[in-house]
Amino acid sequence: MTLLLETGHTRPVEVHFDDLDAMGLLHNSRYALLLERAVSAFWIELGWHFDPSASTFKDVFLAVREFKITYNVPIVGAGQPLVHFWIDRMGTTSAVYGFRILSPDGSVVHAEGHRVNVNLDPTTLRPRPFSDELREAASVLLRDPA
Structure with a gap:
């Protein structure tokens, strides 16, 4: 049975042999990398x-402020798990992504959590508001766009 993926975006990502630990499990640090690849x-x-200079968005200097992950069921071996992600909240200068790392058929939640990204001014390294263009593009990821 596939989990309901009602909002956000889901995409397969590749787990390579060198992502595995000595026991053949996806190394815990690689779950964050899978999310990064998908997003x-x-x-x-x-x-x-x-x-x-090549981006269609003004907002190109984003930093991770917080990352929380709960590991439920290990991923064993190489393959293509799914990464399902959405935006729970989009503030003036930061966005909270929720995510789940799923089995290829979507029936198992291997890990889940959230990540907070902050839009920074590249000169001052201080938070700056998201552009209207980025907000509009991000609207498809918002869990509750109202």
């Missing part, structure tokens, strides 16, 4: 780019 791919498809 980055989503934004890149919309025109975001690491190079400010």
